[in-house]
Amino acid sequence: MATRMGARFTGDLSALRYEPVAKRVRAVASGRTLAGSRRAVLVWEPKRVVPSYAFPLADLRATLTPAGEAASPEHPVRLAEGGPPVLDPRTAFAVHTCAGEPLTLAAGDVTLPGAGFRPADPDLADHVVLDFAAFDEWLEEAEPIVGHPRDPFARIDIRRGDSRVLIEVDGVVVADSAAPRMLFETGITTRYYLPRADVRMDLLTPSDTRTTCAYKGHATYWSVGAHRDLAWTYDEPLSDARDVAGLIAFLTERVDVVLDGERLPRPVTPWS
Template sequence: MGARFTGDLAELRYEPVAKRVRAVASGRTFADSRRAVLVWEPKRVVPSYAFALSDVRATPIPSDDALAAENPVQLAEGGPPVLDPRTAFAVHTCPGRPQTLAVDGVTLPGAGFRPDDPDLGEHVILDFSAFDEWLEEAEPIVDHPRDPFSRIDIRRSDSRVQVEVDGVVVAGSAAPRLLFETGITPRYYLPREDVRMDLLTPSDTRTTCAYKGHATYWSVGGHRDLAWSYDEPLSDARDIAGYIAFLTERVDVVLDGERLPRPITPWS
């Protein structure tokens, strides 16, 4: 099944959703619908929301293409190239036309895209980052829409996990929590009391995950942003609140006495 999904990354894909979805900017609701569609442009690994034109409270106006660079990466060694999710919305990988949206004096240049596709021809895809707030029903969502074919599972474990940085043991625990996310290498979250916090230096980096929430980071031994934590995670990730994970692509992990190979991912 994983190979099937990976094989489809080169195609334009879409999936209807039953949730009520709203997009808000500067206090104005630009779109409100119970028939929104999740759309993955070719090579995109996270979806965007598209709305029927009748559910968009602005008349989309065709605009010029914006200059933006593709940022291709591989999800796994030997896998097909995909676009890093941080690649700007202005990068489009299917035929269509960028759109400017305006409601009550608030103008969002290039915040929409109308694909040239017979099934989506009466829809406009919206740039998640162009809006201040997104709601599924009455629940805010962050970073990007969640993929219905992707999920996270968190499991308490009694395996022994040891983390080394440049040969120095910085953490070791027999009570980790393992996070399994579709298409991503497993992550080992360790209780803070089992981490050498004296070896970690707080970083000013902050990131957001649609499934887990807002993360804070630490640098270790001169390696920037090597560890992170979700202090107030979203509901699906509450079991890792306050736990610390390390970037297994750039540290050494010993699991139950076996040294694991470093995975090859976009974060290597």
């Protein structure tokens, strides 16, 4: 029987997973490099869909002390309707879903409580997983990365489209375009990025919300009427997303999309 590759990659989300990387990876806090290695590995704790970097003990430039358990709530979501629950990536690092020891890192005048975790697993016993958010800067080779480490099994593809895309909010057409850029991202529903000339910008109100995507960069948002943060754009995207710079995308989970005359069902995702 043939194997569907998507199911293969998502079928073991309840397991502790890891993958070595060849890049030189560094973690910096307050101008001090606390970890640097060409032997780092990506680690996904059970129910995590976003990886974290782990470093061999020998490549840490910090003193490690037990941190104790920190009380932090889980935020379970489903990637698709009927799928198994996973942790929303906004769930704090302090939520650990496998056995191990939380650790505090200290070097000089820098102390990062609970920013490390040593899994009780024979393949990772000599490694410490680090909290991406606890550090001021992360570097892969000489290039900064944002948001979280990139998943080597995920990617984005952007294609110019000639389909007609209508976006409706409460029955009102807020966008009508025959020149969409269609962004296909592993494990995420298709996003339609539309030229501003094809969007009723007079119906959009700027929001103060900002988010960061490891693959696309920093996004700014708009609300539509009472619907907060319904649209977004990347004004200065990362290299992989340059083709959608300045274009407007809508949260298809909360608007109605008509594609070439066919009204699409709203996808069920963590953003529904």
